[in-house]
Amino acid sequence: MDWDWELTLEVVIPRLLEATWVTVYVTVISFLLSLVGGLIFMILKTSKNRLISIIATEFIEIIRSTPLLIQIFFIFFGLPRFGITLPPVTSGIIAFSLYNSTLCAEVYRAGLLAIPKGQWEACTALNLSFVRSFFRIIFPQSLVPIVPALGNFLVGIFKETPILSFVAVAEIMHVAKLIGYEYYEFTEAITTVGIFFIILSLISAKLINVIENYVRRTVIHE
Amino acid sequence: MNNRLSTVGIIICLLIALYIASLTELKIYLPNFIEGAIVTVKVAVLSLILFFIMSFVAGIARGHFNGIIKWIATFYIEIFRGTSVLVILFWFFFVLPEFGILLSPLTAGVLGIGLNFGAYGAEIVRGAIASVAKGQSEASIALNISPYKHLTRIVVPQVFVITIPGLTNTAMELIKATSLVAGITIGELTFHAMKLNGIFFKPLEIFAIALFFYYFFAQFIRLISSYLEEHFSKHMNKEA
Numbered sequence: 515m516d517w518d519w520e521l522t523l524e525v526v527i528p529r530l531l532e533a534t535w536v537t538v539y540v541t542v543i544s545f546l547l548s549l550v551g552g553l554i555f556m557i558l559k560t561s562k563n564r565l566i567s568i569i570a571t572e573f574i575e576i577i578r579s580t581p582l583l584i585q586i587f588f589i590f591f592g593l594p595r596f597g598i599t600l601p602p603v604t605s606g607i608i609a610f611s612l613y614n615s616t617l618c619a620e621v622y623r624a625g626l627l628a629i630p631k632g633q634w635e636a637c638t639a640l641n642l643s644f645v646r647s648f649f650r651i652i653f654p655q656s657l658v659p660i661v662p663a664l665g666n667f668l669v670g671i672f673k674e675t676p677i678l679s680f681v682a683v684a685e686i687m688h689v690a691k692l693i694g695y696e697y698y699e700f701t702e703a704i705t706t707v708g709i710f711f712i713i714l715s716l717i718s719a720k721l722i723n724v725i726e727n728y729v730r731r732t733v734i735h736e
Numbered sequence: 737m738n739n740r741l742s743t744v745g746i747i748i749c750l751l752i753a754l755y756i757a758s759l760t761e762l763k764i765y766l767p768n769f770i771e772g773a774i775v776t777v778k779v780a781v782l783s784l785i786l787f788f789i790m791s792f793v794a795g796i797a798r799g800h801f802n803g804i805i806k807w808i809a810t811f812y813i814e815i816f817r818g819t820s821v822l823v824i825l826f827w828f829f830f831v832l833p834e835f836g837i838l839l840s841p842l843t844a845g846v847l848g849i850g851l852n853f854g855a856y857g858a859e860i861v862r863g864a865i866a867s868v869a870k871g872q873s874e875a876s877i878a879l880n881i882s883p884y885k886h887l888t889r890i891v892v893p894q895v896f897v898i899t900i901p902g903l904t905n906t907a908m909e910l911i912k913a914t915s916l917v918a919g920i921t922i923g924e925l926t927f928h929a930m931k932l933n934g935i936f937f938k939p940l941e942i943f944a945i946a947l948f949f950y951y952f953f954a955q956f957i958r959l960i961s962s963y964l965e966e967h968f969s970k971h972m973n974k975e976a
Contacts, residue, residue: 579954591939
């Protein structure tokens with residue numbers, strides 16, 4: 515085996531760095547969308563109306579027990595039948611956000627259930643409005659368990675993005691494959707992608723740790 | 737128990753739906769799908785075996801031992817958790833031949849998925865080992881039980897029961913990840929779905945059938961999981 519340094523430095527790394535932006539863009543957008551989507555799913559799932567809550571629970575179940583790849587294909591190839599033609603990146607973002615919203619919903623629910631009921635009762639006793647008691651009392655406390663879990667989702671979405679190479683989005687895995695086909699050198703390209711992923715996951719894990727500590731300090735004043 | 741009955745109900749409904757589908761025009765797709773489903777099951781079962789072995793070996797190595805063994809396990813876990821499944825699969829398939837290791841697609845797929853999810857499973861096992869009370873190892877020392885016997889007769893049986901929910905969840909993720917081996921030319925469900933879509937261009941029907949098959953597998957794993965959980969936790973309560 516001989517490692518081609520020239521190819522690595524002049525072709526692989528610059529092109530992968532360019533493609534990293536696509537990966538990061540998809541990750542961040544899907545993450546933000548799934549934060550909102552998770553809230554919607556949680557509200558639907560805990561709805562007082564039995565029918566809505568059953569439908570939401572089953573929908574979540576179906577999304578969670580089928581592979582993301584097929585969901586992306588379904589959205590990308592299937593929706594044009596209804597006259598909705600989406601570019602590959604958008605269908606990827608929709609699939610990622612849908613999938614991760616269902617996971618986020620669980621996290622939100624667990625985070626809110628972890629707050630003792632007495633807190634709500636105390637808010638009522640102090641005559642705080644619902645909005646105020648939720649946003650000033652309950653929500654900040656539930657952040658402590660929620661934030662680390664959400665951080666894991668961010669890293670999780672990031673690691674799922676290579677799936678988009680199946681629908682020809684120019685993210686890093688796809689670009690690495692293209693480089694492989696152009697120069698017939700898969701070793702450099704794919705190994706560099708692996709190293710990119712390890713570095714980026716370590717950085718994001720560190721970042722999440724910092725945010726987690728910040729939340730802990732500001733909320734509980736440890 | 738109630739939960740398990742509903743899961744059995746879902747599986748039966750899915751089978752009936754499959755039978756009805758075989759009577760309609762969808763039947764031209766079904767032979768391909770069944771062929772793909774068999775390969776998916778093959779990949780899934782083989783990688784599940786590797787996954788369970790790796791979770792326990794690496795988890796115990798990281799959680800129970802010290803020194804070089806722990807260091808190697810940590811290295812393995814961090815490498816495989818830091819990268820993505822698809823990257824690992826492509827690396828095994830395209831890069832290992834450069835080192836003179838030529839793997840068949842099936843071997844590459846099973847190794848890639850099994851090792852990658854084994855790293856996640858190892859973290860679950862490590863967490864479970866940490867949750868076994870420290871007093872027990874002190875008790876073992878006091879009772880003059882050898883470290884080997886302490887591990888196999890005292891730690892592992894408890895860890896096994898604690899990790900059932902976590903590991904079966906990861907097993908479900910693993911089943912879903914088998915769809916990715918279509919990328920390294922294994923003719924499993926997703927591969928056949930893509931191929932059929934290329935021939936007939938009926939994406940809605942074809943991918944819906946594929947989703948349906950994966951849903952069936954997931955329900956099956958859920959059934960096994962609830963059985964295992966009930967069976968072993970009952971056993972544990974009797975002991976306590």
